[in-house]
Amino acid sequence: xxRNLKFLVIIGGFLLLYFLPLESFRFRNxxxxxxxxxxxxxxxxxxxxxxxxxxxxxxxxxFMDQNTxxxxxxxxxxxxxxxxxxxxxxxxLTVCSxxxxxxxxxxxxxGAGLGPAIAFLYSGPAINALAIxxxxxxxxxxxxxxxxxxxxxxSVIIGLCMHFIFLSEEKERQANGEFQLGSIENKMNQRNxxxxxxxxxxxxxxxxxxxxxxxxxxxxxxxxxxxQYKWYLAIGFVLLFIYILVYWFKKxxxxxxxxxxxNFTQQIMPLLFLGIFFSGLLLGRxxxxxxxxxxxxxxxxxxxxxxANFFASIVGAFMYFATCTEVLVLQGLIGSGMGQGPALALxxxxxxxxxxxMLVIRSVIGTRKTFIYVTLVIIIATISGMVYGSLVQ
Amino acid sequence: xxxxILGLGCPKCKKLFQNAQQAVKELEIxxxxxxxxxxxKITEYGIIMTPALVIDNEVLNPGKILSVEEIKKxxxxxxx
Numbered sequence: 013x014x015r016n017l018k019f020l021v022i023i024g025g026f027l028l029l030y031f032l033p034l035e036s037f038r039f040r041n042x043x044x045x046x047x048x049x050x051x052x053x054x055x056x057x058x059x060x061x062x063x064x065x066x067x068x069x070x071x072x073x074x075f076m077d078q079n080t081x082x083x084x085x086x087x088x089x090x091x092x093x094x095x096x097x098x099x100x101x102x103x104x105l106t107v108c109s110x111x112x113x114x115x116x117x118x119x120x121x122x123g124a125g126l127g128p129a130i131a132f133l134y135s136g137p138a139i140n141a142l143a144i145x146x147x148x149x150x151x152x153x154x155x156x157x158x159x160x161x162x163x164x165x166x167s168v169i170i171g172l173c174m175h176f177i178f179l180s181e182e183k184e185r186q187a188n189g190e191f192q193l194g195s196i197e198n199k200m201n202q203r204n205x206x207x208x209x210x211x212x213x214x215x216x217x218x219x220x221x222x223x224x225x226x227x228x229x230x231x232x233x234x235x236x237x238x239x240q241y242k243w244y245l246a247i248g249f250v251l252l253f254i255y256i257l258v259y260w261f262k263k264x265x266x267x268x269x270x271x272x273x274x275n276f277t278q279q280i281m282p283l284l285f286l287g288i289f290f291s292g293l294l295l296g297r298x299x300x301x302x303x304x305x306x307x308x309x310x311x312x313x314x315x316x317x318x319x320a321n322f323f324a325s326i327v328g329a330f331m332y333f334a335t336c337t338e339v340l341v342l343q344g345l346i347g348s349g350m351g352q353g354p355a356l357a358l359x360x361x362x363x364x365x366x367x368x369x370m371l372v373i374r375s376v377i378g379t380r381k382t383f384i385y386v387t388l389v390i391i392i393a394t395i396s397g398m399v400y401g402s403l404v405q
Numbered sequence: 406x407x408x409x410i411l412g413l414g415c416p417k418c419k420k421l422f423q424n425a426q427q428a429v430k431e432l433e434i435x436x437x438x439x440x441x442x443x444x445x446k447i448t449e450y451g452i453i454m455t456p457a458l459v460i461d462n463e464v465l466n467p468g469k470i471l472s473v474e475e476i477k478k479x480x481x482x483x484x485x
Contacts, residue, residue: 078468082453110415110455117444118453191451192464279416372413372444 042293042302049292050285057149062281064219065145070273071212072141074265076104079193082115085123085132086191094124095131099167102136103144112136113369117376122191126182126377130385131171133373137335137363138163142280146339147359149223151346154404159359162396166360170388177384203260211256217249280335287337291344298347310349316401318394324354325393328361329386332369338362353401361393406436406484411447411467412456414440421456421470428476434484 033039081104083089084097098119105111112133120129137143139160148156175182203211222243227236238245257266295309296302313320333341342355365386374382408425412418422440429436441447447455454468458476465471465479 078454110413110418113413113444114447114455115453117448118451121448122451123453191448191453192467193454376444376448 045296045300045302046289046292048297049288053288060222061149064215065142066273066277068215069142069276070269072104073272074269078104082193085119085128087123089124094128095168095171098128098132099135099164102139113372118191127171127175130174131167134170134364135163135167143336146336150339150343158356158400162360166392173388207260214249214253214256218246221245283334283337287340291340295344295348306348309345313350313354316351316353320351320354321357321394321397324357325361325390328358329365329390330367332366333362351401352404353397356400357393357397360396361389365389407461408436408438409441409459411441411452414442417470418456424473425476427473432477
């Protein structure tokens with residue numbers, strides 16, 4: 013049996029190689045596109061976006077005390093505050109779903125309850141620093157902003173909906189015990205508040221000005237003035253950053269910070285570049301074609317129809333996107349004719365849900381609540397896609 | 406001695422697991438090291454930040470990847 017299988021594999025491989033349509037443009041071009049995409053990213057995004065983004069993520073992880081925020085998600089917190097913290101705290105947390113899910117489960121069972129837990133689950137993966145930076149850089153600041161604001165606003169709405177739909181159950185359910193946060197240590201006590209703000213500002217400032225987009229010709233506004241001097245501004249921020257590191261930081265702090273940035277890089281970089289490769293292979297660079305024909309994409313998710321937005325939400329909800337790769341996939345899709353509205357719909361439904369994490373969520377809150385949650389996410393993503401699409405057109 | 410690593414199986418949890426194994430090896434003690442990846446069990450411990458290290462039902466520094474040295478110190482202070 014095993015030998016037969018081997019034989020079949022060899023025959024299959026032989027036939028595949030024998031008939032490989034190397035001369036065909038449709039076959040060869042996608043591979044060219046995939047390499048071209050990697051080339052564009054290496055040239056345009058690595059130095060001025062990815063490296064600062066990883067440094068910022070590392071700094072947040074190392075120097076921001078997550079516990080000061082998370083303690084507001086406990087059982088005794090004022091509910092309005094809990095919703096607010098739940099919707100915003102994703103921005104200071106790390107990126108992977110293995111961080112989000114234990115937090116979600118803990119808030120639900122031993123903390124502020126169903127509503128805030130759902131709010132956190134929804135906004136967490138969408139508003140972490142890396143995801144927002146990449147969205148703004150690669151898909152444009154408008155989509156980046158719409159994504160961040162949309163994720164926070166809708167997380168509260170979805171959380172409240174869930175709370176009121178299951179109000180009676182929530183009242184019966186008593187939180188059993190509080191979650192524990194571990195020792196609270198003040199990681200930033202070496203510097204005062206202003207110094208800490210300047211430290212983050214110097215990194216963000218460099219990234220913003222180094223990437224300042226070229227204005228349209230004939231534009232005389234502040235925008236184009238800044239563009240003229242963007243390198244002076246960017247270098248200014250780098251100098252500020254170096255000054256801060258040298259004079260305000262101890263060596264024992266800088267090394268763990270670089271280490272956690274390096275950990276993020278190791279974790280996310282391979283996924284990103286695989287994502288870029290496959291996005292290029294399947295969809296091509298913006299304006300070019302990959303394996304999937306553009307008219308196919310345009311007919312499914314082009315324009316801003318209800319159908320297009322709904323389809324994008326459904327696909328986003330069930331598909332699994334590794335951290336931040338949703339941005340790359342969307343770049344390919346938009347380049348192949350996807351509308352801005354459906355793009356936002358996918359961004360709002362995508363990272364918050366996937367088939368594997370639905371199963372984990374179901375094991376925590378049960379089938380009915382999971383079903384309602386998924387339905388709410390899809391409906392709200394569809395509606396906000398349509399609204400955003402009609403605004404930007 | 407029972408050492409438990411709580412986490413959903415991300416790289417950080419694996420790192421902590423390796424560190425715990427190394428610590429046990431270096432201390433030359435008898436210890437059972439288990440991985441707990443069931444989310445509901447993790448929540449039962451009252452943990453929201455993973456990975457977390459549990460030594461004889463006592464949770465240490467949730468959310469941190471403790472180094473081999475730190476784990477050794479923790480084991481010593483618990484056994485002495």
